[in-house]
Amino acid sequence: MFVIRIPRYWRSKGFRYRLEGYRCEKCGHFHHSPRLVCRKCGSRSIRRDRLSQTGRLISYTVVKSSTPLFEQYVPYVVGVVKMVDGSLVVGQVTDCDPEELREDMQVEVTLRKIRVDGENKLIQYGYKFRPVIE
Amino acid sequence: MTNHVFASSVTLFKKLQEVMAAMPKVNGAYIHGYGGYVPRFRIKAAEIARVWGKDEKDVPIREKAVAGLDEDTITMAVEAARQALTRAGVDPKKIGAVHVGTESKPYAVKPSGTIVAEALGISNFITSADYEFACKAGTEAIQTIIAMVEARRIEYGLAIGADTAQGRPSDALEYTAASGAAALVIGGESKDAVARFEYSMTYVTDTPDFWRRSYERFPMHTSRFTGEPAYFKHTLTALKSLLQENGYKISDFDYFVFHQPNVKFPLTVAKVLAIPNSKVETGLVSGIIGNTYAACSLIGLVRILDSAKPGQRILLTSFGSGAGSDSLVITVEDGIESKRNKAPQLDKLIARRKEIDYALYIKMRDKIRGVQ
């Protein structure tokens, strides 16, 4: 069974909670986890950065059959979002029925429960996208 | 009943004057940003009445807001606090305290505020705690942040009230127990502050009107105590003591906002105090979103701030079972005009309405056993 281990989840909370990662100062490439060397250009000058909190939904799929871990959320939407800086982020789209979805729609980052660990009941929170409220 | 409440609270107030311990005046604590959050799902009270064979004409509100499957007190606190920070325009690293008032914290042990703080990129060098005082926990968090700002322990602090309130299936509370959150960024004097705290007054007693023991999923309440000795006594005593202390009259206020367990109770308080309904209606939202517990009077305040003008004066009085009330005098400042539109107005959140039936409702509120 697929399980997200607690220490691994905890280490990645900067990205999972607020889309905070590591940006190459030379080529601008954004990495989700800490890196000494840029994956794209090999530069060693990397600094912490946070992605913008809004973007455009460029592609999505509606999940109707999931692993038991996410069964209660079915149907749910997973999308690819192009953030303001051009970075692509994959994530669930919430507060939106499948029939309300449109490609190119403006979405914003929100914090939601991703899942609850069945055994120890720890709640794993993380970013999801939802239609911009305006 | 209402005249009796009025008379008894006046007598009580006279006794009280001799023993009042708190200093009501607030020195230099301002609202810099505010935010409110209402989840998009709604269940009509008539739908709940249908399931339990009750007459839908007797229901206390029209409908209530229900948190989605992926929402809880922490996620809603983050939603409201994010708006408050956006409106305040304050660097999250300058926030020195995050205090969350709630009776539905997701963990019995593990603070909600630390998760809220990390989600918003707030400093790790903060004080943080969860407060519990039934529906008064949100204003309790505000009192603490105000005091920390007044004492200059912190530059800015975040006070949050948030709840995903639960009522036992078929219980009277099931019609109104709702989900929502509200947050305030509070800091010192500044020309672009949204509003200023002028006075605060708290009145508490030991009253057995509503409680929930550890390990119990749903609260207990005594109908004998709910109205007069609990809600009305505490609301009126805190409010009148505050007026008495600072010399204000009812006519000095442009808006009143009360805790709203239903629609009738706050309107009864207005009637007792001869407050025109027009000064109560803006902040009265329980009819369309329900009783959001620790967020309740604060969501009303958010809706008032969405349209209030500089110089207008607001009197907010919360109530929490157990029991007690916080009464706060808040004066709107010039910064409101430039900050109001930096985040969506509360009515936009209320308008995202998606209606659900009772079956979906019990799935969302985790009332189906045997499902992980």
Ligand SMILES: [Zn+2]
């Ligand atoms: Zn690079």
